[in-house]
Amino acid sequence: MRAVFPALFAAAVLLEEGGRAVAVEPDELPAGRGREETYYTCSACHSFSLVAQQGMSWGDWEEIIDWMIEEQGMSDLESEERALILEYLSKNFGPDRPFWSQSRE
Template identity: 45%
Template sequence: MVAVACAVAVLFPGSAIAQQRETLPGDGEGKWIVESWCSACHSLNMVVQQGMSRRRWDETLVWMVEKQGMPELPDDARETVLDYLAEHFGQEHRPGGRAGSPMSIGTGVQPLFPTQ
């Protein structure tokens, strides 16, 4: 399966699989953890498109652990990830330049944070 995904990425660089292989901005441990940890379950495009505050990213990690079965990050890694996400994908980095509620995930049925 991995060989097929790699072949598709090489032969069709505009494909979704090739786009998932793109790297995130910045460098360091935060980037490495996000690229490896987050891409285990979903496209990194999901990370890029959110544009949330550090607090919202923190709430998202809680939601993913409690509702999606993501393993808990160790405390030191969690802080590193939150720092990285807030710096590179904070509200000011939201696509279209607007801050607001996060976009939906998956099939669009379940919003990242249901409105209250």
């Protein structure tokens, strides 16, 4: 799994250079339970577009959250908040990437 991150990151940089990864505001994101919590938790250190352009399963999102906590200095999450964020991420930024493909491509 780790080996995949540099590739994702390179894709993110390309999108930035293409001028498409503009700042994403919370009200542009799909409505639903957990939207604000996810936005504010995950845009504290980087643009939310870095998150929104991914398409990952629940399990992969869990790994990302653990990686943010263990290696990037993100604060640990209460279990309820963690479940809420995971639900929002995997529903709206799942492997078929409904959000990104509809709004940015």
